[in-house]
Amino acid sequence: MSASRGRRTAITALLVLLAGAPLLALAPAAPGAVRVAGMSLLWWYAGVAAPLLATVLAIIVLVRGE
Amino acid sequence: MTALAAVAVWLQPVLLAAVVVSVTGGDAAAPWLALGALVAPLVALLAPEMRPARVDPVTRAAVALAVTLVLASEFVLAADAAALLGRAPWLGVLLAAALALLVPLLPGARRASAAALALAAIAFALPLVSIALATGTAPWAAWSRAGLRPSLTFDETSGWVRDGERFARPAYLHFAEGQRVTALTAGTYRVVERDAAPPTVREWHLAAGESLALRSGDELAVEAGARLRFEAGRRVPGAPVTGVAWADAPDRGLPMLPGALGALATLVGGALALVPSARRGPAAAAAPLVLLVATTAAVGWGIYAGATAPDLALGGSLPAPVVGLPTRALGLRAGAPLAVLALGALAALAITAVVALRGRLVTTGSAAPALWAAAVALAAALAVIPLDPWRLLVLGLGLAAAAAGPARFSTAGDAAWAGSLVGVLAFAVLAGLPVVAPGAAPWPEVLARYPALLAMPLGWAVTKARSGGDAARNMATSL
Numbered sequence: 001m002s003a004s005r006g007r008r009t010a011i012t013a014l015l016v017l018l019a020g021a022p023l024l025a026l027a028p029a030a031p032g033a034v035r036v037a038g039m040s041l042l043w044w045y046a047g048v049a050a051p052l053l054a055t056v057l058a059i060i061v062l063v064r065g066e
Numbered sequence: 067m068t069a070l071a072a073v074a075v076w077l078q079p080v081l082l083a084a085v086v087v088s089v090t091g092g093d094a095a096a097p098w099l100a101l102g103a104l105v106a107p108l109v110a111l112l113a114p115e116m117r118p119a120r121v122d123p124v125t126r127a128a129v130a131l132a133v134t135l136v137l138a139s140e141f142v143l144a145a146d147a148a149a150l151l152g153r154a155p156w157l158g159v160l161l162a163a164a165l166a167l168l169v170p171l172l173p174g175a176r177r178a179s180a181a182a183l184a185l186a187a188i189a190f191a192l193p194l195v196s197i198a199l200a201t202g203t204a205p206w207a208a209w210s211r212a213g214l215r216p217s218l219t220f221d222e223t224s225g226w227v228r229d230g231e232r233f234a235r236p237a238y239l240h241f242a243e244g245q246r247v248t249a250l251t252a253g254t255y256r257v258v259e260r261d262a263a264p265p266t267v268r269e270w271h272l273a274a275g276e277s278l279a280l281r282s283g284d285e286l287a288v289e290a291g292a293r294l295r296f297e298a299g300r301r302v303p304g305a306p307v308t309g310v311a312w313a314d315a316p317d318r319g320l321p322m323l324p325g326a327l328g329a330l331a332t333l334v335g336g337a338l339a340l341v342p343s344a345r346r347g348p349a350a351a352a353a354p355l356v357l358l359v360a361t362t363a364a365v366g367w368g369i370y371a372g373a374t375a376p377d378l379a380l381g382g383s384l385p386a387p388v389v390g391l392p393t394r395a396l397g398l399r400a401g402a403p404l405a406v407l408a409l410g411a412l413a414a415l416a417i418t419a420v421v422a423l424r425g426r427l428v429t430t431g432s433a434a435p436a437l438w439a440a441a442v443a444l445a446a447a448l449a450v451i452p453l454d455p456w457r458l459l460v461l462g463l464g465l466a467a468a469a470a471g472p473a474r475f476s477t478a479g480d481a482a483w484a485g486s487l488v489g490v491l492a493f494a495v496l497a498g499l500p501v502v503a504p505g506a507a508p509w510p511e512v513l514a515r516y517p518a519l520l521a522m523p524l525g526w527a528v529t530k531a532r533s534g535g536d537a538a539r540n541m542a543t544s545l
Binding site: 004007010011014015017018019021022025026028030032033035037038039040042043045046047050051052054055057058059061062063064065 | 069094097098100101102104105106108109111112113114206207209210213313314318319320322323326327330334346347348350351353354355357358361362365
């Protein structure tokens with residue numbers, strides 16, 4: 001994968017991760033309100049999963065120098 | 067420039083404190099604001115920077131104004147912090163302005179700011195670790211417990227109950243149950259009684275120490291600077307009615323989508339405009355890690371504050387949860403040093419952000435110390451008015467996005483200049499909408515709150531049209 005393509009893919013992935021939070025929160029039937037281990041799915045996503053994924057993704061691209 | 071130094075401009079204490087207050091108060095937008103605070107600068111770090119050889123005067127002036135607005139938001143935060151510590155708000159503005167004026171001009175300030183940023187982010191997170199260990203409660207357990215409360219009430223240790231506290235911003239409080247409120251500052255208090263149709267509006271001229279008996283359903287308008295005392299055990303006015311409503315805001319729904327888009331577009335556009343491109347390589351990993359630590363800590367502060375003391379978000383003071391939570395959770399003896407550490411961390415973040423903001427002005431061709439002094443003076447003047455710091459930050463980021471966004475994606479100077487001009491004009495018109503047409507329809511209201519939502523794509527479209535597709539190709543390469 002070329003450097004610019006890798007970077008473009010990473011940026012798209014970051015924006016998709018970002019869009020996931022309002023989509024999960026505002027979708028009909030409120031899937032984000034479902035509780036998983038005591039906390040809502042929305043907060044597991046916006047507070048834990050998406051930040052970790054976004055950080056790992058950014059580190060990989062930055063460290064490779066793409 | 068290192069990636070860590072590049073993100074210093076982003077980690078504004080106002081941004082972090084706004085996330086804290088938003089989570090504390092159970093704001094419906096809190097989850098995507100918190101995520102946006104992290105992801106927006108990551109997008110900017112990965113996006114290539116293709117600036118034209120010379121920055122046009124429109125972009126230069128708009129970026130200078132945007133930097134001034136962001137500075138003003140920091141100074142308002144400093145005023146709030148001074149008021150929380152029992153000092154006059156203007157003292158906070160004066161101290162912050164003096165530091166902002168001098169520190170960026172010190173030799174070596176930019177070199178030292180990267181390390182200071184990393185240390186400040188860690189210091190911001192440390193009190194939370196201490197609270198989690200001392201209370202034996204993980205953040206998700208605190209969230210879960212907070213979400214089960216039957217009501218959010220004042221406890222007896224609350225400053226609002228013991229000595230009363232000050233409202234930093236004007237507030238409109240809705241009372242879900244009756245309680246007696248004591249005015250500690252003389253003034254006029256307007257009460258809307260909704261027990262009959264049409265509602266009755268009464269104005270009470272109260273001397274210091276006089277009380278008002280408010281009933282369930284009443285609304286109380288409070289001026290900025292007013293001090294009030296509430297009753298222990300009663301519901302916090304304006305807070306979610308129950309823990310379930312705090313955990314899952316009942317007003318979340320599709321009508322919020324335009325506002326969510328506006329907030330996220332402003333954050334991403336503002337980051338693209340202000341966070342400069344940085345060197346890649348192994349050392350660059352520090353920047354995403356520091357961003358993760360700082361934004362996760364902000365969410366953590368909000369969760370523990372919302373679970374322990376929901377009244378900390380009542381007065382509209384952004385630093386209140388950070389200053390108040392440690393003593394409320396652990397007592398004065400153990401909590402006070404942690405509050406000092408957290409406040410010190412915010413102050414250090416403010417200084418590194420100010421150094422980076424000055425650097426941003428320099429890269430747009432405005433290196434004159436006199437211009438920096440003018441920006442600081444104007445920001446200090448704005449901060450004396452009790453404006454909402456979050457609104458100032460949104461306007462600053464949005465203006466920067468509308469002005470500098472086109473230049474980021476085009477090497478053709480003329481095209482970027484035209485795009486910036488259109489973007490800035492559109493931004494000014496939309497931001498002025500509330501003054502020109504108060505009570506506009508929901509979509510214009512969203513555009514007035516987040517003018518960059520329309521101004522930014524307009525600027526890009528003009529740049530694209532004028533550069534014959536070069537800008538579009540550059541944007542496609544980066545995004």
